[in-house]
Amino acid sequence: MSQIDFFDARIIEGTVTAITLDNGDVDDISVNFSQGASVRALCHGSWGFTSIEGEIELNNALDSAKELAYKMNSYSPKDKIELASIEDPKIGNLPTIKINPNDISIAEKVSLLKDIEKNARVNGVKSTSLMYAESQVKLEYTNSEGIDCEYESVRTGFAISAIASENDQYQVGRESRFGIHGYEIFDLHDAYDLAQNAGNTAVDLLSAKQPPGGTLPVILDPELAGVFVHEAVGHASEADLVQEGSSVLKGKIGESVASSIVNVIDDPTLHEYGYYPFDSEGAQAKKNNIIKDGVLNSFLHSRETAHELGGRPGNCRSQGYSTPIVRMSNTYIENGDSNFDEMVEMINDGIYLSGSRGGQVNTGEGIFQFNAEKGYLIENGEITDLLKNVSLSGNTLDILNNVELVGNDLKMHSGRCGKNGQLIPVADGSPHIFVSQALVGGD
Amino acid sequence: MYELGEAALKLATSEGAEEAEVYVQTNYSTSSDVRNNKIESAKEQKVEGIGIRAIINGSVGFASTNISSKVEEAVRRAVSSARVRENDPDWQALPSNSKYPKVRGIMDENIKFMELETSLELTNQMIKSVDELDGVDVTSGSFSRSYGKKLIMNTNGVNVFEEETLVSGFVDTIARASNPSHISTAYDFQISRNLDIDIHNIGKNAAQLALKSQNGESITSQKTDIILHPFAITDLLESSFVPSLNSDNVQKGRSSLKGKIGEKIGSEELSIIDSGLLDNGINTSICDDEGSASKETKIIENGIFNSYLYDSYTAGKDSTESTSNSTRSSYNMIPNIAPRNFILKYPQSNVVEETADGIYITSLIGAHTANSISGDFSVEARNAFTIKNGEISKPIKSVMISGNIFELLHKISGAGFDVRLVGGTVTPSIKLTDMKVIGS
Structure with a gap:
């Protein structure tokens, strides 16, 4: 088929091991060995994708992707798709793994996890669960332009949750740490301490109050502000969403979209959970300033969107053998020059929201909703009562414009981000931020 | 498939497993994706793999792979993992071979053998119905079909093979406006085992809903009647209620429904049934x-809580x-406990017509942030409308809207005629009395 303009392939080989403990007993131990490939072909304005698992017959998969693209193009001819040009990526500065998880026996891992779990059982905790996972993945990329590159990555992490209950009331405390590390993840983080924190949070929340609802001044802690910047700003800056009209940031490059003290970055080269040396199109990973001094500076791009909207490729990613799409990596609000105490003083009366239970966003309308793990009432410039079931919702651009102070205590959190049914590892973060008004849900 | 399964079971037994099980899955799917009113790409995906459970003294080890040369290693790892775990005296046994029921409507040859051209034609129909309306665009959408086979074999004689098909379509729309704050979005989707979905209506519904949602007005915080569309009630129940039905959560002290069997937990006329047998x-x-x-299984019958959801292990634990x-x-996933077809029943009527003053909510943002044990939730409503007279x-x-699911179940006071399949949940619109809403 001479009409095929471009094709590429991702070949992935991986092993994932997971251990879960429930109330201190081993619940599951599982291992998965997998390999597969995903292949794309472009025929004028149409893409064909094929993904296969198991024994890889690359030529068959390639023929099938080419045929899909060709048939698509004959059925519904469209404008030609051009891809921004890229060069062979340079792979340096790969994260180093100090302790290969393969060198530690399952029995030893189980025994460490059991010790960690005991620390979550503070007085009042009725139930706990603990999860540990390690993955080793080798990814090879090759395309019709002659780019050929590969790298291997190791990721490990653990999550602890503790549940306290009293009079039909249940509260949960959670802590998790994931990273591009080997088994040294347990040297980098004090898992015993984190387990105890999870337990204490659950117990404390039992006696917490319901927040007052309504439009209020708020302080967001680094974790929740990180979730906000990822969900509300990061997704809206994904160029495929911009292109299809599903982003409030569409057409706003060069315009002020936030308070002038706000800087938002996406940087896959940071050795955080969303790290990669090149993306799923073989494009070199690079730092992007999404918002610079309050002004929208850049979207996140694939090769296709970079050519169409103007920009740099390097943010196209895929889960396993899925289709690559525009994604974030490590997304954060850059440090400012305020500190937390100043914020509490300035807010006088308001709410301090801390931790995250997740959120959701409508990037087209620029509306979001997040739940904090907990909150604190601030009265007369003092932190007072602990609050439970605190949620935050509103308009992305309103919140960005209402940021009055940005702290100097940036912290990153690891997580997994979902888009079009694909989950990928990412990190997000922020320093504490003070927002003059936001809609808080509660009583 | 059979030879692979037999060999894996044999190896597990010779490695020392007292019981063993294999789950072999093959799935072939194709889909076409839409962006900006155009069909952008065609996709095909082949999945084939095996999951192995090995049991020693009640302790279970699990391994999986999609690489045929790694099956033996996976079996050995499942057995060695089972040895690492402590013995579990609560373990009874893997299921034994039994008499299986006949089920209807899960396999449609038209879907199994659908050609790419047919699939593209259907995708086109889906987006054409949006084109027919002014001021609204398709931002994204997809039409997909799949055919799957599964084989379950264990050392207690279970040997089950089944084929199934699935088809689904969704459309996201945006209604344009010169003032960005008047832009509104909407979506609609349908899923079915058979080629009986109303493809034209998916696009039409999503387009009309986006248009109707433009120029939204602010409302004040108040207590009022709410009607939740099947999308909204399904989302809410899945996040805040379903986890408490899981017997594993109950046994581990993570369910608000612990000890509540026989108690009244919902309005008198509310029934919820879980069924693996529902036609289609x-x-x-x-x-x-x-x-x-x-x-x-009757979960709730006339407001009375009747049963948790069990697998063979948790059932053994509760005798x-x-x-x-x-x-x-x-x-590649360890089996867990989840509803099959989750069917809500309540006497049906014209719920909107019967509501003098209230709010209609199509879907929710943030339902998954609910407290899955206590049932507390606080969510943002999407495509919401006031109801007057x-x-x-x-x-x-x-x-x-914020509240608690276990209080909400008592506030159910009506259901519409509009029963929908929202994945495995089958429900009409549900009316709730005296709900707290927070306006802005």
């Missing part, structure tokens, strides 16, 4: 994902029978 059901199958014959709710989303009146700009 998305989660219908002759057995669950560990080979227990499918059945029907009862499995409700056949062992589920896996893929061969029995009619849908004006779109609402922003409204949050």
Whole structure:
């Protein structure tokens, strides 16, 4: 088929091991060995994708992707798709793994996890669960332009949750740490301490109050502000969403979209959970300033969107053998020059929201909703009562414009981000931020 | 498939497993994706893999692979993992071979053998119905079809093979406006085992809903009647209620429904049934994902709580029978407990017409942030409208609802005629009395 303009392939080989403990007993131990490939072909304005698992017959998969693209193009001819040009990526500065998880026996891992779990059982905790996972993945990329590159990555992490209950009331405390590390993840983080924190949070929340609802001044802690910047700003800056009209940031490059003290970055080269040396199109990973001094500076791009909207490729990613799409990596609000105490003083009366239970966003309308793990009432410039079931919702651009102070205590959190049914590892973060008004849900 | 399964079971036994099980899955799917009103790409995906459970002294080890040369290693790892775990005296046994029911409507040859051209034609119909309306665009959408086979074999004689098909379509739309704050979005989707979905209506509904939602007005915080569209009630129940039905959560002290069997937990006329046997059901199958014959379970009957959801292990622990709710989303997942077809029943009427003053909510943002044990939730409503004198009146700009699912079940006071399949949940619109809403 001479009409095929471009094709590429991702070949992935991986092993994932997971251990879960429930109330201190081993619940599951599982291992998965997998390999597969995903292949794309472009025929004028149409893409064909094929993904296969198991024994890889690359030529068959390639023929099938080419045929899909060709048939698509004959059925519904469209404008030609051009891809921004890229060069062979340079792979340096790969994260180093100090302790290969393969060198530690399952029995030893189980025994460490059991010790960690005991620390979550503070007085009042009725139930706990603990999860540990390690993955080793080798990814090879090759395309019709002659780019050929590969790298291997190791990721490990653990999550602890503790549940306290009293009079039909249940509260949960959670802590998790994931990273591009080997088994040294347990040297980098004090898992015993984190387990105890999870337990204490659950117990404390039992006696917490319901927040007052309504439009209020708020302080967001680094974790929740990180979730906000990822969900509300990061997704809206994904160029495929911009292109299809599903982003409030569409057409706003060069315009002020936030308070002038706000800087938002996406940087896959940071050795955080969303790290990669090149993306799923073989494009070199690079730092992007999404918002610079309050002004929208850049979207996140694939090769296709970079050519169409103007920009740099390097943010196209895929889960396993899925289709690559525009994604974030490590997304954060850059440090400012305020500190937390100043914020509490300035807010006088308001709410301090801390931790995250997740959120959701409508990037087209620029509306979001997040739940904090907990909150604190601030009265007369003092932190007072602990609050439970605190949620935050509103308009992305309103919140960005209402940021009055940005702290100097940036912290990153690891997580997994979902888009079009694909989950990928990412990190997000922020320093504490003070927002003059936001809609808080509660009583 | 059979030879692979037999060999794996044999090896597990010779490695020392007292019981063993294999789950072999093959799935072939194709889809076409839409962006900006155009069909952008065609996709095909082949999945094939095997999951192995090995049991020693009640302790279970699991391994999976899609590489045929790694199957033996996976079997050995499943057995060695089972040895690492402590003995579990609560373990009874893997299911035994039994009489399986007949189920209807889960396999459609038209879907199994659908050509790419047909699939593209259907995708086109879906987006054409949006084109027919002014001021609204398709931002994204997809039409997909799949055909799957599964084989479950274990050392207690279970040997089940089944084929199934699935088809689904969704459309996201945006209604344009010169003032960005008047832009509104909407979506619609349908899923079915058979080629009976109303493809034209998916696009039409999503387009009309986006247009109707433009120029939303602010409302004040108040207590009022709410009607939740099947999308909204399904989302809310899945996040805040369903986890408490899981017997594993109950046994581990993570369920608000612990000790509540026989108690009144919802309005008098509310019934909820879990069924693996529903004709054409998305989660219908002759057995669950560990080979227990499918059945029907009354979860709530006339407001009274009747049963948790069990697999063979948790049922053994409670000295009862499995409700056949062992589920896996893929061969590489350890089976867990989840509803099959989750059917809400309440006497139906013209709920909107009967509402003098209230709010209609199509879907929710943030339902998954609910406290899955206590049932507390606080969510943002999407495509919401005021109801005045029995009619849908004006779109609402922003409204949050917060509350507790176990209080909400008592507030159910009506259901519409509009029963939908929202994945495995089968429900009409549900009316709730005296709900707290937060306006802006």
